Amino acid sequence: MTLLILPNSTTVQNPCRIAYDNLLERGAVAASSEDPSYPVANAYDGLTCDFFRPTATGTVTITLTLPMGGTANYFAFYNQDLFKSGGSIGLQYYDGTAWQNATPGVTPSNNAPRIVFFNPVTATQWRVLITCSQQFNLGVVSFGQYLALPYGMYLGWTPPRLGRATKLTTSMSDAGAFLGRRIIGNGIRTALQLQYASDAWMDANWLGFVRHAEQKPWFFAPQVVKRPNDVAFCWTEDEIPPPTHTHYGFMGTTINLRVVVE
Incomplete structure (x- = not known):
């Protein structure tokens, strides 16, 4: 398991966080390559028993277009096999002129849940950028605004x-x-x-x-x-x-x- 906080993020406050808000559920989603038997919707339906799988290798994108601006300050993914082929995955947004990195590309070393926190960005277009030399499976991907709890976990709690x-x-x-x-x-x-x-x-x-x-x-x-x-x-x-x-x-x-x- 790894949780990444970008160096330029705002000072960490309320460090106990829930990441449930997912912009992918609010707009039009299209993949640059998609196996019809493993559609891109599988990556954001919340299930761990199905997967998104492209037919292409190399660079694959999952692009979200929103009717109005959506804000995100976290990017998370789980249930992937990119780590088997040295693949990377990251989040970008369109600033009206070009695609910009919301997060750097993450090269996972295992299949643990991952979260990257970053300073809030609002955009109408987002894309998950995936690079892999082999076909891959991606079960869960999510980005949006995290919810910080007022206080953390204390006595009687199990990590x-x-x-x-x-x-x-x-x-x-x-x-x-x-x-x-x-x-x-x-x-x-x-x-x-x-x-x-x-x-x-x-x-x-x-x-x-x-x-x-x-x-x-x-x-x-x-x-x-x-x-x-x-x-x-x-x-x-x-x-x-x-x-x-x-x-x-x-x-x-x-x-x-x-x-x-x-």
Whole structure:
């Protein structure tokens, strides 16, 4: 897992971030090359069981055209095999004259979720620029405006990379000797703990996020400075508990998550 913060980004504040807003869901999307059996829509439908795959090699673009300007300050991707061929992926925007880099090209070394944060840019045209010498698969790509939580994760919280959910079945002899064990992996569990969120913050942000979370996964960066390797692609494990007032003028809730980190 790797989370990148560009050197020219604004000072990091509210380092616990949710990246669910995806401009690709709001406009016309076209790929420069596309296998009809693996359409570009697979890259932003939120599913990890399907992929976008081009028919061409070399440089491939996924271009978004919006009816009006859209703002982004993060770029994220997951479930790709570019790393097997030394491929790179980055985000660009059109400034009215030429394409400009919103992020540098990232050359992943594995299939972990990735996020790049950058200073906000508003444009009507965006494109994901991918370079690879082989045909590739891309399962999830997202860019838009991240949501910063008022406070980070504190006591009672499990970092995603440590939250292994396993079921153990132990075999024992009649005398109680250990004969072996079967391990069944059930992914990773953690939680999103929303604490001390003001009424104004909840009114501005909660419903937009929860309506997305009821349907689709999102990227979660619990601590972009102190725990940069704990980027996760996650979804809710069960019902989303509504927030309640924990202090006068402040609300909170805990959402149980299933996550993938590689």
